[in-house]
Every structure is written in C-alpha cells, then in structure tokens.
Amino acid sequence: MEKIITRFPPSPTGYLHVGGARTALFNWLYARHMNGKFILRIEDTDVVRSTQNSVDAILNSLEWLGINWDEGPYFQTRRFHIYEDYIQKLINSGHAYYCTCLPEELDIMRKKAAAAGEKPKYDGTCRNKGLARTDNAVVRFKAPLSGITIVNDIIKGKVVFQNNELDDFIIQRSNGTYTYNFVVVVDDISMKINTIIRGDDHLNNTPRQILLYQALESEIPSFAHVPMVLGKDKTRLSKRHGAMSVTAYKDMGYLPDALLNYLVRLGWSYGDQEFFQTDELIEKFTLENIGRSPGIFDQEKLLSINAEHIKRDPPARIAKHLLPFLKEQRCTVEEDSHLESVIRTLNKRSKTLKEMAEGALFYFTETVSYDEKAVKKFLKPSVLKPLKLLLDRLQILETFNEKNLEKVFENLIKDTEIKFGKIAQPVRVALTGKTVSPGIFEIIEVLGKKKVVSRLKKAIELIANKT
Ligand code: GLU
Secondary structure (H helix, E strand, C coil): CCCCEEEECCCCCCCCEHHHHHHHHHHHHHHHHCCCEEEEEECCCCCCCCCHHHHHHHHHHHHHHCCCCCEEEEEHHHCHHHHHHHHHHHHHCCCEEEECCCHHHHHHHHHHHHHCCCCCCCCCCCCCCCCCCCCCCEEEECCCCCCEEEEEECCCEEEEEEHHHCCCCEEECCCCCECHHHHHHHHHHHCCCCEEEEEHHHHHHHHHHHHHHHHCCCCCCEEEEECCEECCCCCECCHHHCCCEHHHHHHHCCCHHHHHHHHHCCCECCCCCCCCCHHHHHHHCCHHHECCCCEECCHHHHHHHHHHHHHHCCHHHHHHHHHHHHHHCCCCCCCHHHHHHHHHHHCCCCCCHHHHHHHHHHHHCCCCCCCHHHHHHHCCHHHHHHHHHHHHHHHCCCCCCHHHHHHHHHHHHHHHCCCHHHHHHHHHHHHHCCCCCCCHHHHHHHHCHHHHHHHHHHHHHHHHHHC
16 A cells, blocks of 8 residues: 655644644644654745744644654745746646736726626636736636535545636746645655645645646545644634644643543544543544534633543653653752652642642752741641650651651651641641642652751751740
C-alpha cells in the first residue's frame, strides 16, 4: 500500500488555537498510525496578516504538544518559483488564461447577476481571447461550464457540486501573488500529500481544488472534512467561549497529553472510552471513527481530563512539565527522584500543574510560612508536650517511611493519650504552615528529616514563646 502522507498547513496570522491543534492532531495521529509521513507547511502568502511571532507561536505549541513533523516547515513565500511553473503549465495546456477585466467591469457583472437573481459569477469575457500577460492581468482557471464535480469524502460521503456554479476563479492576482485554492493544490501535489484531513469549513473549496488536480493530471487525494468544533451554545468557537490558544492552556498548567486526549475526543471516538495516553491514540486512531457531528468544547471537561492525567501519568512525565511552574515560584529542585516523590503526594489532589506547584511550595522553601489563622487554631500550649516528644522520637528514627512513621505516631498516641486528630493537624501546620496538605506520613517522608526537625523545633519555640 502507498505510504500515507498527511500535512498541517496553518496560516500564521495568530496563535495556534484549539481547533487548529485538533486538525494537526488528527493528521499527525493518522500518519503515525499508518507509519506514514506528516508534513508541516506554513501558509504565509497573506503577507499583510502573517507574522514571525505567529510562526514561532505555532511551532512552539506543536512542539509542546509533542506533535512532531517529518518534513518542513515549508514556507509558501519561498515557493513562488514553483507556483510560477504551475501557472505556466495551466496556461500552456489551456486550463488557465490571462484576464484584464477591470474592477469596475467586474462590479457591473456582479450587479447584473444579482438583478437576474443569479449567483455573482465571472462572465467569461476574457476566457477565449488568448490574451498575453500584461501588468494588470490576473490569471483565471478555466472551469468546466457544465457537469458535476464529486467530492468523495471519508466523513461526509459523496458530496456533489454543480460545475456551473464554480466560476472561473482567479489563481494569480495582478500583483503576482497566488490564491489559496491554487497554492494549496500545487503544494499538496508537489509534496505528494495523499490524505487531507481538515475542517469542513473548507468543503466548498474542495471541488475547485479537484478541478485543479484534474487539469494538472494529478491524482486526487483522499479527503476527510471534519465537523468544526463549536462552543457550548453551538456557535462557532471563539474567544467568548474561553481561552482558545494552546499556549493559554500550557500557561494554566495543562499537560500536553491531557489537551491531546481532550481534543481527539472532539470528533473521534473509540467506544465510550474517554481516557487515552498518546501512544494508545496512535495505536487506535483511524479515520472511520471520526464522527459526523460537531465537537462541543467544554472547559470543565477538559479540566477533569487534565486532573485525570495528572493522577494517572507517570510522575517522571509530569515532572518535566511541572518544573517551569516551580521555577516561577523560585523553587530549586535538586533531585529528580525527590520531585517525583513530591508529585506522588499531590497528583490526586491537583487539577492543574499550577495548582500542584502551589501545593508543592512548602516542600522547597527553606522555612515554612505560616497561615496565621492556622497557627492560632492549632499551635496551642496543649500540644507542646506531644510535639516535643514527637521531635525527640523522629530525631532518632533512622528511616522515614510510612511503616515507621505510623509506629512513631501509634506510640505517641499511647504514651500521651492524645487523639490522632488532635496531633496530626498541629504537625501539619508546623510542617506546611497550612491546614490542608497531603497525608501527614507522606509529607514527613518527602520533606525529610532535616526539614521536619527544624520545622518542628520552630513550632515548639513559637508555642513556648506564647506561654
Ligand atoms: N491555511 C489553511 C487554513 O489554515 C489550510 C486549509 C487546508 O487544509 O487546505 O485554514
């Protein structure tokens, strides 16, 4: 079987938004699933709206998501010589022609069509004139005047277009630049793309593109037009529906694998399975399972998938993405294994990495910073004695692990007749400064002897000074 070659061709006129990321993901997953090739192409022919910042944002977002490409990025603005060759091919074979109609004349044509109740359409004035190139000429494609063009879409099925509605569309403007339908076909032909997965907002362009393939005697690729992603109110996704850029989700503390997991489900399904690791997606992704109805973007669902990934993904994988958030809080991480232990104490209670980093702060600070209310409520003279005893016993404890710590607390409760609840909370405040934290044995173990001892001493001192 022919090697599958897919592509992602974003226009760099803004950041990579979640809809675009889903298109990239589908193309990437399909290429990876089929052992094919995935090509990245930057469609920057709109020089006014394209920016280097957008290019950088798109590349960085794809890299962060782990969507890697086998070829590219190609830039359309560096390929004009190729487009020029194809223009000449089409002119020479009689499939395109120069047109010198003036804007005013086109305007009259449009008005005439409107008055007759017809669709505005170029009337073919220059179609058979055989004009030569002049400065103000555009190049038009000579579209068939009758018959039909069929798009055999993997998702939509057979979609039929009447050729007489397709118009002799412009492929090169008088300023020398080229139009989308033309360059996209030239690129897809020359890059040997055989599978095009894109939003169904492009479906109306496809018959024009098919006509160009036919005129250029090239094989027509397979098309899969994916229903668009909508907001909860069923309107097209926009800023009104919340954060739209991939970067925003990165900054809010989402894991790339969680975002991919959420995005793939906006249009693709595998039974009723909701949770996927990326490797598993590569193994299971096929075009047959892309649905026919639009995906509804739901931030709460995305948040819960993120929490699920934080809970279930290997701590070593989470560590890499958590680090920037810790650095932002000025934490220095000395050992990977320590960070992984920190993550294990917080992964069931953090919905985002940002939340996790905030919850992890107390592990890394030199001294504990107290929540005043917690101190007032829990660091009271009545716990001075058991805290001192705990300090003595922990100082001589060799190995800090759950089993040993449980024993220490059991004996402490027996010897002082204090209830576990009455001592656990003061210890928590002494060690973390707060009333909410991971389990008490977990934090003692992960903080380590040095920090535990110094924090208990500090709390004891604080209580002693109060009395
Ligand atoms: N540059 C186009 C876009 O961003 C690509 C469309 C296509 O896949 O052909 O919508």
